[in-house]
Amino acid sequence: MTAPTGLALGPLEVPTPVVLAPMAGITNAAYRRLCAEYGAGLYVCEMITSRGLVEGDETTRRMLVFDDAEQVRSVQLYGTDPTYMAKAAEILCAEYGVAHIDLNFGCPVPKVTRKGGGGALPWKRGLLARILEATVTAASAYDVPVTMKTRKGLDEEHLTYLDAGRIAQEAGCAAIALHGRTVAQAYSGEADWDAIGRLVDNVDIPVLGNGDIWEAADALRMVAETGASGVVVGRGCLGRPWLFRDLAAAFAGEATTTLPTxxxxxxxxxxxxxxxxxxxxxxxxxxxxxxxxxxxxxxxxxxxxxxxxxxxxxxxxxxxxxxxxxxxxxxFPVSALGAPRGRQGSPRNRVVLPEGWLDDTDGSDCAVREDADETTGG
The missing domain is CATH 1.10.1200.80 (Putative flavin oxidoreducatase; domain 2)
Structure with missing residues (x-):
């Protein structure tokens, strides 16, 4: 298939179908500016918590800093309560001029999943639907698109991504990004690109693929193999902001591999x-x-x-x-090309979840209360 040359997220047009994955402690305003200097794409602020934003937590507010050259402000939002998520989306749109909101339903960090957040939340289909519907409704008043990022599921026995895609589409999300690993895998092993392809086949909204994109050629291969509308790049750009130049060139039909001295x-x-x-x-x-x-x-x-x-x-x-x-x-050490970067670790024996979390998949009356000053994730 022909590689896409751009990405449409509702009214937002991204010239290159590449998204910088929000990474805690990494994708601050300085790093987003640096990456944007090398290539076009969508550069997402590190994750913030909805309750922290709504209740005016100082740490959360300090994270919402944008560079003067940042023309499109994009933020990833974390939360488990529909009311807080909707109010936080309204604040981001009205007070911070955000043009895109991404919702984190993929974080595998135990301190997040033990509260039912991040990658644990899509198990509760009813709660996921309530959060998405509330956030999309709040952001739509400002014509701001909402996307969500998730993983395959808790583990191979508890997959959630196909249901999550259906729910995201029904709620009015502009796109869904899928990291081809389970929560139990964290960042270990290989990403399952076949799952990304299955999600593409099951939804009508754009699907963005995430996982194991170390070089620009990997991005093109992922799109060709899965039919994804674009890619989300995380660890592959650590220490390599110029990767976005290679990615922009690749999606423009030019084969470029930057090898800086x-x-x-x-x-x-x-x-x-x-x-x-x-x-x-x-x-x-x-x-x-x-x-x-x-x-x-x-x-x-x-x-x-x-x-x-x-x-x-x-x-x-x-x-x-x-x-x-x-x-x-x-x-440049060519031996480093195509090699994993950043954290990898080992798969977990079990995913840390709230007591009784697996008892049902509805959760329509369930909301786990996150801490106002909790800023981990990404």
Missing amino acids: LGEVAAMMRRHAELLCEHMGEERGCKEFRKHVTWYLKGFSAGGEMRRSLGLVDSLASLDRLLAELDPDEP
């Missing part, structure tokens, strides 16, 4: 740290940057002492001194 990567690292400092102040920005060092240097020969020093950087001046010591001519 270590000097070019160092310039990207400096740009990333600079943007973080602009948004957070130099001290906090440099601390936030530390987590990205290992991803940027993956496969390069930079020694352990250099990596340790970069992992303790506390100012842009010290960062500049360290980056100047790197060999600018060292070629």
Whole structure:
């Protein structure tokens, strides 16, 4: 099949069918700006909680920062209560000028699933429908499209994605993104792209595929094999914001694989740290940057002492001194291409759920109360 050249989410037109997956502690305004500088797409803010937003939690509000160059504001929202989710959607649209809201029903983190949130919630079909309908209704008053992201299910014995797709379509969602893993798998093993294809065959709304997209060629292959309308890219872009340039080129029919030298990567690292400092102040920005060092240097020969020093950087001046010591001519390690990045881990023996969660699949009278200051997920 011919690869799509754009993505329509209700009234929102995305020029390249690529979405940056919201990742906690990663997809802040600085990182979204950096990725957008390399290619077109939809760049989603890290996940926030509905109750935290509605009740004015300071941490939640601080996460809702957008770069001046961010023309399309997109936010992922987490919650388990239809009333809070609807009110939070209204706040995002009316007070923050958000143009797209994504709902998180895929997070596998135990502290989220034990409360019935994230990837656990689609088991309760009735509750899922109430949340989607309430949120879509609230956002539609501002002509803002709502999408949802989910996983295959709790585990292979408790699959939910086909029902979730049907419910999302009936509720008026503009699209559904499917990560081809179960909650029990977390980020281990391989993503099941066949499940993405089955979902495409079962719904009329756009389906976005997520999981194991490490290179632009993977995105094209996923679309060709599944019929998905676009892709969601998460771990594959860690330490590689230029991946979005390759993705934009690939969907435009051009085969491009960017292989930056270590000097070019160092310039990207400096740009990333600079943007973080602009948004957070130099001290906090440099601390936030530390987590990205290992991803940027993956496969390069930079020694352990250099990596340790970069992992303790506390100012842009010290960062500049360290980056100047790197060999600018060292070629990109092609052995790192196509390799998993970020967390992987092992599958879980069981998914942590609220007591009695599996007893029924309705949950029409069920709502689990999340904490107002809970900001984990992504």
